[in-house]
Amino acid sequence: MSDHSHDNHHVNYRLIFIVLVVCSILSFVFDKISLTPKVTLVLVLAVACTKAMCVMMYFMHLKFEGNWKYVLLAPTTILAIGLPVALFPDIGASYYTSIAPQTTTWKSENDEFKAHHTTSMEGEPAPAEPQG
Amino acid sequence: MSHTPQPSALKMGIPIPNSKLGLWLFLGTEIMFFTAFIGSYIVLRMGSPGWPTDYDDTHISVGAGFINTCVLILSSYFVVVAHEAMAQKNFKKANMYLWGTMILAFVFLGIKGYEYRGKIVHDILPGRIAETPTAAIKKASRELEKVVRKRFEQYTDRGVVVTTQPTNIVEIVNLIQALPDSKPPEGIDAELFSDFQKTAPIDVDLYKKWMDLHQHIVANVSLKLPADTAAYLASRESLKEGEKPPVLEFDEVKAYIAELKKNPDYGADVTKAVNELHPMVYGNIFASCYFLMTGFHAIHVIVGMILFGVVLKQGSGLNEKWTDFVENSGLYWHFVDLVWIFLFPLLYIIDFT
Numbered sequence: 001m002s003d004h005s006h007d008n009h010h011v012n013y014r015l016i017f018i019v020l021v022v023c024s025i026l027s028f029v030f031d032k033i034s035l036t037p038k039v040t041l042v043l044v045l046a047v048a049c050t051k052a053m054c055v056m057m058y059f060m061h062l063k064f065e066g067n068w069k070y071v072l073l074a075p076t077t078i079l080a081i082g083l084p085v086a087l088f089p090d091i092g093a094s095y096y097t098s099i100a101p102q103t104t105t106w107k108s109e110n111d112e113f114k115a116h117h118t119t120s121m122e123g124e125p126a127p128a129e130p131q132g
Numbered sequence: 133m134s135h136t137p138q139p140s141a142l143k144m145g146i147p148i149p150n151s152k153l154g155l156w157l158f159l160g161t162e163i164m165f166f167t168a169f170i171g172s173y174i175v176l177r178m179g180s181p182g183w184p185t186d187y188d189d190t191h192i193s194v195g196a197g198f199i200n201t202c203v204l205i206l207s208s209y210f211v212v213v214a215h216e217a218m219a220q221k222n223f224k225k226a227n228m229y230l231w232g233t234m235i236l237a238f239v240f241l242g243i244k245g246y247e248y249r250g251k252i253v254h255d256i257l258p259g260r261i262a263e264t265p266t267a268a269i270k271k272a273s274r275e276l277e278k279v280v281r282k283r284f285e286q287y288t289d290r291g292v293v294v295t296t297q298p299t300n301i302v303e304i305v306n307l308i309q310a311l312p313d314s315k316p317p318e319g320i321d322a323e324l325f326s327d328f329q330k331t332a333p334i335d336v337d338l339y340k341k342w343m344d345l346h347q348h349i350v351a352n353v354s355l356k357l358p359a360d361t362a363a364y365l366a367s368r369e370s371l372k373e374g375e376k377p378p379v380l381e382f383d384e385v386k387a388y389i390a391e392l393k394k395n396p397d398y399g400a401d402v403t404k405a406v407n408e409l410h411p412m413v414y415g416n417i418f419a420s421c422y423f424l425m426t427g428f429h430a431i432h433v434i435v436g437m438i439l440f441g442v443v444l445k446q447g448s449g450l451n452e453k454w455t456d457f458v459e460n461s462g463l464y465w466h467f468v469d470l471v472w473i474f475l476f477p478l479l480y481i482i483d484f485t
């Protein structure tokens with residue numbers, strides 16, 4: 001038999017579910033209304049973290065578990081944050097001119113192509129392209 | 133009891149069943165597994181000078197992602213209710229809610245399959261995306277060559293055309309061109325031969341169309357100028373010193389392929405094999421990241437479904453011995469939901485400019 005001491009803590013799962021759905025709708029709305037990319041990023045990631053905490057604390061019952069959860073999740077968190085941080089200076093940041101073909105040998109061809117083939121994102125009709 | 137039970141002096145360890153501890157350790161490793169991919173995606177996208185974001189390029193639908201998010205959240209809720217029911221020994225209710233979770237998992241995979249189909253139809257696959265207009269043109273020519281070779285294979289496979297060099301397309305086309313005026317080889321049915329005699333001019337025509345395009349690509353000369361050597365050299369006579377003939381344009385190749393697709397004889401084959409010309413710079417790294425993350429997530433969803441399948445297989449025989457299994461399956465499923473909660477904004481919404 002397993003110890004289910006946390007059964008005494010009654011969680012209103014329906015309420016948590018509604019909170020999760022509202023958060024999902026919020027992130028969908030943040031995408032549809034045009035905000036600057038940075039603001040959208042902060043808001044949407046904040047919503048994602050809120051949802052994650054709801055799922056972890058209540059659905060996965062971590063709020064009512066003992067301190068072992070920290071021991072378990074500490075190495076995970078270290079790696080989760082550490083890996084992007086470690087890779088960022090080499091791959092994520094750019095101190096030097098990129099020499100990838102996309103930015104050197106192909107750049108002029110792609111810029112010229114883009115100039116003549118804009119999508120209709122700005123409301124302008126795209127130039128009449130032949131079917132195919 | 134209203135306090136967390138402390139382990140007695142004789143019994144060490146934390147007061148949870150071994151299976152739950154084991155699963156949490158596993159989830160710890162799984163979190164590291166996914167943060168490796170998600171972390172790499174974030175870092176690659178931040179470091180990349182560009183990334184495809186238009187719907188015309190990526191075919192990523194935020195609506196489909198949003199529906200999938202809601203589906204997974206609802207399925208997590210069902211799992212939690214099922215676990216509660218197991219604790220209350222209401223096994224019928226637990227069974228019902230677990231079936232609900234299973235069905236929602238199928239819905240999730242169905243929507244994911246629909247999204248993947250959209251990508252495959254546009255050939256948005258890692259390593260297969262042309263990143264410049266020239267690459268797109270050359271890719272279309274390669275795909276057209278495949279159609280020509282496949283159609284020629286019909287002749288060599290059936291023995292209608294006999295050759296010692298099955299990959300020498302020039303020799304084969306000469307033999308096929310000579311078909312209407314030749315007799316069937318030994319052992320070939322006369323009716324079959326006459327059928328192939330009828331299709332020979334069509335396939336030779338397709339070959340000529342492909343070779344025409346190919347030569348224009350190699351010489352980088354506009355399709356407005358003829359490929360025929362004599363006519364081409366004659367058209368160059370009018371050029372002044374230092375002047376070059378007009379180069380091959382992306383739009384005219386696109387129109388050329390569109391014309392081929394309309395042909396009543398071979399149009400269907402060309403439409404199936406030659407994908408739309410749509411160069412997408414930084415497209416391949418986008419496709420790699422997208423399929424890596426969503427693919428592994430989908431595999432984890434399938435594993436979760438197997439876990440639930442084991443429980444559902446018990447049917448009415450579900451009893452309290454299964455409480456721990458259901459709780460652990462539920463924990464795994466919540467983890468799958470957690471990963472999706474982060475994948476959805478990162479892949480569908482955020483723009484790392």
